[in-house]
Amino acid sequence: MVDDDAVAGRRFKVTAQFEVDVADPAALERAALAYIDGMVFALDEDSEQAQEQLRAAERDDVAGDSAAALSLLLDLDAVVDVEGVEVGDAEYSVEANGHLRPASPDxxxxxxxxxxxxxxxxxxxxxxxxxxxxxxxxxxxxxxxxxxxxxxxxxxxxxxxxxxxxxxxxxxxxxxxxxxxxxxxxxxxxxxxxxxxxxxxxxxxxxxxxxxxxxxxxxxxxxxxxxxxxxxxxxxxxxxxxxxxxxxxxxxxxxxxxxxxxxxxxxxxxxxxxxxxxxxxxxxxxxxxxxxxxxxxxxxxxxxxxxxx
Structure with missing residues (x-):
């Protein structure tokens, strides 16, 4: 008997939920800005000016917004880093879920x-x-x-x-x-x-x-x-x-x-x-x-x- 899974791959839907603590919003924003500096957009008429305009828009989006910065930096391929598995269509969202407990007193x-x-x-x-x-x-x-x-x-x-x-x-x-x-x-x-x-x-x-x-x-x-x-x-x-x-x-x-x-x-x-x-x-x-x-x-x-x- 032939195992169908061995002949053709199958698609699965994986549902996961994570809570992420952003302890240093400034560091997160710096990481997002550094990532944006290296972004290259696919444009019909490519020019450095057009590229920089899009980067500027991305910078505006993450400025003071930890959720936007986190969304930009999340890598779903890294979450599903399994041999023989590829990430297909995926959707995710980031929303605030309260504040971290204040730093410990001395x-x-x-x-x-x-x-x-x-x-x-x-x-x-x-x-x-x-x-x-x-x-x-x-x-x-x-x-x-x-x-x-x-x-x-x-x-x-x-x-x-x-x-x-x-x-x-x-x-x-x-x-x-x-x-x-x-x-x-x-x-x-x-x-x-x-x-x-x-x-x-x-x-x-x-x-x-x-x-x-x-x-x-x-x-x-x-x-x-x-x-x-x-x-x-x-x-x-x-x-x-x-x-x-x-x-x-x-x-x-x-x-x-x-x-x-x-x-x-x-x-x-x-x-x-x-x-x-x-x-x-x-x-x-x-x-x-x-x-x-x-x-x-x-x-x-x-x-x-x-x-x-």
């Missing part, structure tokens, strides 16, 4: 630790949030904020259920699962608020219940993936004996752990300040509408601050 300066080793040194003897710890927490805050905003975009006001895969809000206490998209966007911003604290060199101190929840999730995720983040993104930061001590951070960064009571089904209702268990623990108001109310004695966030998304 955590080595923002969270400079003392290493003098003198017994009399209060800084060495006490706990220090190190540059590596701060960097990992900052990155986790950004990632969790991204995922929380993704949840809002995908599910809106839909209640959280265990039958649907959520990114963040299924990790929140059940009393929050029926909150609307407005509440969830505020909760997503709590991760950004803590990230901003770290980027400013401040040790994150939750100022409301939502930020307590955000910080607990940041620490949990950091405990799971912090080592990989260090290796991939922050390997140049100097090591310290206090690095990545997430359990100790849980002890020093929170005034209390009352929010964790909300995860215990046997304590349902404890979020209500009139609940007997709540009064016994002196928890205060942990109902969902109160999650963004500043704690007593702590400054409130600027209510006019924007949402990132």
């Amino acid at each position: 955590f080595a300066v923002l969270f400079e630790v003392c290493a003098c080793g003198r017994p009399s040194c209060g800084r060495c003897a006490g706990f220090q949030v190190t540059s590596r710890t701060a960097a990992v927490l900052w990155r986790m805050a950004g990632l969790l904020a991204d995922h929380a905003y993704d949840d809002v975009a995908e599910y809106g006001d839909d209640p959280v259920t265990t039958t649907v895969q959520w990114s963040v809000f299924d990790e929140f206490p059940r009393i929050t699962w029926r909150q609307n998209a407005i509440w969830r966007r505020q909760a997503a911003r709590s991760f950004d608020d803590l990230a901003e604290d770290l980027a400013a060199g401040r040790v994150p101190q939750p100022s409301c219940v939502a930020e307590e929840m955000a910080l607990h999730l940041m620490l949990s995720c950091a405990a799971e993936d912090g080592g990989a983040l260090l290796e991939n993104d922050f390997s140049t930061l100097a090591a310290h004996t206090d690095d990545l001590d997430w359990e100790l951070l849980r002890e020093v960064l929170f005034q209390d752990n009352d929010i964790l009571e909300l995860f215990d089904p046997s304590r349902d209702g404890i979020e209500d300040p009139d609940d007997e268990q709540n009064r016994d623990l002196r928890m205060g108001d942990y109902t969902a509408p109160a999650w963004f109310t500043p704690f007593d004695g702590l400054p409130a966030r600027d209510p006019r601050r924007p949402f990132r998304r």
Whole structure:
């Protein structure tokens, strides 16, 4: 029996989607301009003047336009670089898909630790949030904020259920699962608020219940993936004996752990300040509408601050 594929070739349609990060738009534009300088156009009446006019039009197209520059430089033949395969008719488009995360702050300066080793040194003897710890927490805050905003975009006001895969809000206490998209966007911003604290060199101190929840999730995720983040993104930061001590951070960064009571089904209702268990623990108001109310004695966030998304 003769294999038809061995006698004649066949055409296939290959569908692929790529996300490309343009970290340096200026470098991309320079590459596109250099490519344009070498372009030769097929013209009926060829002249260098006509060639240069077309090159000038191409330069105008890519000026300040990363999508146009990327489209010009993409090479589909390079994508399908397989022996015996030729690229036929192909179409593709380039469109914006958000912004890259901003460059990392200089955590080595923002969270400079003392290493003098003198017994009399209060800084060495006490706990220090190190540059590596701060960097990992900052990155986790950004990632969790991204995922929380993704949840809002995908599910809106839909209640959280265990039958649907959520990114963040299924990790929140059940009393929050029926909150609307407005509440969830505020909760997503709590991760950004803590990230901003770290980027400013401040040790994150939750100022409301939502930020307590955000910080607990940041620490949990950091405990799971912090080592990989260090290796991939922050390997140049100097090591310290206090690095990545997430359990100790849980002890020093929170005034209390009352929010964790909300995860215990046997304590349902404890979020209500009139609940007997709540009064016994002196928890205060942990109902969902109160999650963004500043704690007593702590400054409130600027209510006019924007949402990132």
